[in-house]
Amino acid sequence: MISLRTYKKNRDAGSIDGKIRTADLCGGNSIWKDLYDSRLLWMRQLTVFRKTYKVGLVIRFFEPLLYLFAIGLGISTYVGKINGLTYIEFIAPGILITTAMWAATYETSFAIYTKIHYQRTYEAILATPMNVRSIIIGEMAWAGTKAILNMTIVMLPLALMGLFHSPYIIVAVLVGFLVGLIYSAFGIIATSFIRAMDHYGIYSTFFIMPLFMFSGVFYPIENLPGVLSFFVCLTPLYHGVEAARLLSVGDLGIMLHVVYLLVMVVLLVPLALHRISGRIVTA
Numbered sequence: 001m002i003s004l005r006t007y008k009k010n011r012d013a014g015s016i017d018g019k020i021r022t023a024d025l026c027g028g029n030s031i032w033k034d035l036y037d038s039r040l041l042w043m044r045q046l047t048v049f050r051k052t053y054k055v056g057l058v059i060r061f062f063e064p065l066l067y068l069f070a071i072g073l074g075i076s077t078y079v080g081k082i083n084g085l086t087y088i089e090f091i092a093p094g095i096l097i098t099t100a101m102w103a104a105t106y107e108t109s110f111a112i113y114t115k116i117h118y119q120r121t122y123e124a125i126l127a128t129p130m131n132v133r134s135i136i137i138g139e140m141a142w143a144g145t146k147a148i149l150n151m152t153i154v155m156l157p158l159a160l161m162g163l164f165h166s167p168y169i170i171v172a173v174l175v176g177f178l179v180g181l182i183y184s185a186f187g188i189i190a191t192s193f194i195r196a197m198d199h200y201g202i203y204s205t206f207f208i209m210p211l212f213m214f215s216g217v218f219y220p221i222e223n224l225p226g227v228l229s230f231f232v233c234l235t236p237l238y239h240g241v242e243a244a245r246l247l248s249v250g251d252l253g254i255m256l257h258v259v260y261l262l263v264m265v266v267l268l269v270p271l272a273l274h275r276i277s278g279r280i281v282t283a
Contacts, residue, residue: 034134041130041138042145049146060150064099065157068092071218082220085249092163093172093244094217099154100147100176101183101237105208107143108187109200112276116191122280132277140184140269147180148173166250172243175254178261179240185268192275216241236264 072088079087115121125135151173158164190203214221214228215237221229232238243257 031133034131034137037130037134038138038141041125041135042141045138045142046145057150057153060099060103061153063102064095064154067098068095068158089163089165089248090245091218092158093169093248094215094241096151096154096158096169096172097176097179097237097240097244098212098215098217099150100180100240101208101212103146103150104143104180104183105187107146108139108184109191109203110197112139112188112191113194113197113200116280126280132280133273135280136188136273136276140181140188140272143184143187144177144180147176151176164248166248168247168250168252169244171254172247175240175243175247175258175261178258178265179236181265182236182261182268185265185272188272188276189268192272192279211235211237236261 068088068091072091076087081087082090122132122135126132155169155173159169186207190200190207194200194203214224214232215235216232217237221232221238224232239257239260243254243261246252246254246257
């Protein structure tokens with residue numbers, strides 16, 4: 001494995017061409033060693049989190065509740081029951097899952113961009129035996145962990161309010177972990193293309209927000225036009241929302257949604273690893 005400094009030195013000297021070699025990035029290690037080494041990056045993130053968690057958790061706690069009460073309570077007086085649920089009960093599982101989406105999106109977009117271009121965090125880490133693949137796996141694992149943590153914090157008050165009708169809702173945390181992995185992959189892929197912090201506005205406005213608004217969180221997708229409804233069914237957040245909604249009423253028929261999310265993880269994680277590896281080394 002080569003560090004960023006060594007890579008640039010050799011590249012400038014002409015000993016390495018413009019292409020980045022997989023062996024250099026991954027050091028020839030097996031995926032199992034990379035998974036084992038990724039725990040070090042996860043532990044680093046945990047250490048940083050322990051110093052900053054108070055402000056972060058307050059924000060992540062109140063933001064979804066703001067959506068829930070502002071929209072749920074505001075619109076519920078005009079909307080009857082949907083599939084036997086009051087409107088606020090209908091949107092509560094969706095708000096819970098979107099908490100995982102927002103957590104993973106932040107952790108793998110602005111945060112990673114800052115570590116690459118401003119803090120130079122990865123340059124220091126690459127001076128150790130860790131390689132790019134173990135770093136990114138660690139980042140994605142941490143994003144999934146933050147998704148679980150934020151969901152748990154939001155789930156408690158919603159459960160105390162009686163918005164869930166079954167203890168099976170706790171399984172939604174695992175669904176949220178899969179959603180977190182998917183959106184962490186999306187964030188990493190986006191970061192691999194973005195060249196300025198301001199460009200994240202494009203990513204958020206034209207990708208994340210449409211997936212959020214057209215995911216079945218606030219209304220049944222059956223109300224959408226046929227073509228749009230079909231495309232919504234292809235989005236990962238929709239499947240996470242539907243799985244959580246089923247669990248909230250004690251329905252364990254979520255296998256199709258879970259399989260879809262697992263397939264997305266399998267497809268997106270390798271793509272994210274491939275895209276961001278060159279960006280970290282050549283930053």
